[in-house]
Every structure is written in C-alpha cells, then in structure tokens.
Amino acid sequence: EAQVTQNPRYLITVTGKKLTVTCSQNMNHEYMSWYRQDPGLGLRQIYYSMNVEVTDKGDVPEGYKVSRKEKRNFPLILESPSPNQTSLYFCASSLWASGGAGEQFFGPGTRLTVL
C-alpha cells in the first residue's frame, strides 16, 4: 500500500531533550516536506526537500533540523525542544517530476507535547 508513515504518533517530552520524528514514504517520491499545524494558524511549512541531499527552509524553520540521506526517509530533528514547539506535525511527499503540480500525500501526523 502506498503510504507515508511517521513515528512516533504521540510524544510527550521535556524541554531540552533532543528528539527525532521519523518519516518514510514508499512511493519513490522526490519531494518531501514537514509541516506543523496549530489552532488558528493552519498548516505551516517547516522544511522541504526536493531530492536526496537537497533541503531548504520553509516558513517556520527555527528550532528544527532535517536531513535527506535516502530518498524514502526525511527525519525531523528537534535538538532542544521548547514548549512553543508543542504542535501537530505532518510529513508529506510528492512526485517532483510534475514540476510542483503533484498532490502531496500526508502522513498520519505526530502529536508532540513539550513540557
């Protein structure tokens, strides 16, 4: 089944404790992206990647890191999480060959709480 998976689905952590949220897709998509969703603010893009070893900042990259060493994986790293990073996070992937016209397939989301 074609899908985007994220782990963990739920996480409660404390300020300053480094964490990684994994994202994997099995559709051979070039493009992958991370979003956070907050009430009243909608979905905001954190980072995106057009292909292996090619990443770029979205609208709200502060406090986050990403890497794209393999085509299928795009982990989101919070080196020192803070309470303002409490949010619902979505990973998404898309074919890039269509020039940015491909629909994005979203993972199920990771609900993160930073105490």
Added chain:
Amino acid sequence: GQNIDQPTEMTATEGAIVQINCTYQTSGFNGLFWYQQHAGEAPTFLSYNVLDGLEEKGRFSSFLSRSKGYSYLLLKELQMKDSASYLCAVNSGAGSYQLTFGKGTKLSVIP
C-alpha cells in the same frame, strides 16, 4: 510575504451546494491546491488549478482566476461526511515547491 484568506467557518444543509472562497497574495504563483481535512486526520488532496477556469471532479469543482488572485471550491449534493475543514494552498515557489496554506474553512453540514 504570503497571504491566503478563507472564511473561518461555514454551515450548509445536506443536499445543498456550498462555495468556499479563497483569495491569495503571494510572491509567486505556481498552482493552487484544495485539500480536505477531517478532524484529527491528515489532509487529503481534492483538486489542483494552475490555469484559469473550472476543474470538475465528481461532486467537487474548483475555479481559479489568476488575475484576481481568487479561487473557489464548489461542493454539490452535500453529504454529512463532507463536514470537514477545507484548506486552500498556493505553491509560491519559482522552480521549487513551497506550499503556503490558508488557515482553512470549517464546513458543517446539517440535516
């Protein structure tokens, strides 16, 4: 900066037609998407417009006017399961793929 506006909430009756508007002001334009998101779930793709005009897909249609920075999503024969948030998103990247989302319109379908 990027600005995408949608109504926050709408209510419509089962079986009726509803139009959800989206206006945008972005630094670039490389296509507009509509997504549906049920509460607690991931967004799912509904439609894509890059040229002016109407795209029809079953009960759902989407319209784009690039000169006016305007799009709408039209939902016909509303069903209770259409109760969800509808997200307008613009690809503002030139040669890249940078999606900016509106805050979404929460649609409630009532009997």
